[in-house]
Amino acid sequence: MIGYGFATAATILVGQQMGAGNLDEAKHYARLSTYLTVGSMTVLGALLFFLGDWAGSFFTEDQQVVENIGTALKISGVFQPFLAVLMVLTGAFQGANNTKFPMYLTGFGMWAVRTVLVYVLGIKLGWGLAGVWIAIGADIAFRAIVLAVQFKRGKWMALEKAPDPESHCHPQTTKENMSACANNY
Numbered sequence: 001m002i003g004y005g006f007a008t009a010a011t012i013l014v015g016q017q018m019g020a021g022n023l024d025e026a027k028h029y030a031r032l033s034t035y036l037t038v039g040s041m042t043v044l045g046a047l048l049f050f051l052g053d054w055a056g057s058f059f060t061e062d063q064q065v066v067e068n069i070g071t072a073l074k075i076s077g078v079f080q081p082f083l084a085v086l087m088v089l090t091g092a093f094q095g096a097n098n099t100k101f102p103m104y105l106t107g108f109g110m111w112a113v114r115t116v117l118v119y120v121l122g123i124k125l126g127w128g129l130a131g132v133w134i135a136i137g138a139d140i141a142f143r144a145i146v147l148a149v150q151f152k153r154g155k156w157m158a159l160e161k162a163p164d165p166e167s168h169c170h171p172q173t174t175k176e177n178m179s180a181c182a183n184n185y
Contacts, residue, residue, distance in 0.1 A: 002037065002040045002041055002044060002084075003037055003041055003083060003084050003087040003088070004087065006033050006036060006037040006040070006084075006087070006088050006091075007033075007037075007087040007088050007090060007091035008091060009033055009091075010029065010030055010033035010034075010088045010089075010091040010092045010095060011091040011092070011094050011095040012095065013026075013029035013030075013033065013095065014026045014029055014030050014091070014092045014095030014096055015094075015095035015096070015097075016095075017029060018095065018096050018097065018157070023157055026092075026095070026096065026157065027154075027157070029092075030088070030089065030092035030095075030151065033088045033091070033092070034084070034085060034088045034089060034092075037084040037085075037087065037088045038081050038084045038085060040084070041080040041081060041083060041084040042080060042081050042084075044077075044080055045076075045077040045078065045079070045080030045081060046077065047077070048073045048074065048076055048077030048080065049073070049074050049077035049078060050077075051073075052069065052070040052071070052072075052073030052074045052077065053066060053067070053069075053070035055069065055070075055073060056068075056069030056070045056073070068129055071129060071130050071133070072129065072133050075130065075133040075134055075137055076133065076137070078137065079136075079137035079140050079141060082137070082140050082141040082144040082145075083140050083144070085144040085147065085148055086140055086143050086144040086147060089102075089144070089147040089148065089151055089156075090102045090106075090147065092151070092156065093147070093150075093151075093156045096156050096157050098156050098157075101150065101155075101156070102147065105143050105146055105147065106143065109139045109140075109142055109143040110139065113135075113138065113139045113142050113143075114135055114136060114138075114139035117131075117134070117135030117138050117139065118131070118132050118135040118136075120135075121134055121135050122135065
């Protein structure tokens with residue numbers, strides 16, 4: 001939940017600054033949101049890691065299930081900082097009107113990285129549930145690193161600006177165009 005909140009804030013703050021033409025401020029808000037989210041989710045990750053077994057006992061008394069819950073929460077806890085980077089930078093990219101790159105990266109990560117690693121770690125190597133959760137975490141880490149590299153390069157802000165909706169309207173437009181332009185005034 002923490003990550004989603006910060007990602008939404010990053011989307012809004014970056015979008016506002018990009019729209020105002022303040023690229024440095026957009027970058028600042030993206031970084032600030034990332035740092036705050038990584039800090040918060042690292043603390044959450046530590047809690048998941050150290051209290052995973054204990055938390056599992058709330059759901060059942062079956063010791064095998066408690067161990068499985070603990071395993072999943074511990075592995076998830078380790079990858080929380082990467083999840084923070086992934087969520088916030090995806091939001092920042094979206095706020096900068098760069099929606100395609102995160103979409104393609106998510107598709108590749110989920111279908112190539114995650115699926116292959118789930119098969120290799122979970123089935124081929126016989127790691128079972130732990131292998132599946134490690135594969136999920138590896139996918140998250142991969143995508144977070146790729147987004148961080150793109151962010152550092154500044155490529156996420158290099159998109160062309162959308163055309164001004166009023167640019168096609170001129171006071172001496174034809175009667176057909178006037179209705180389309182009327183809403184702009």
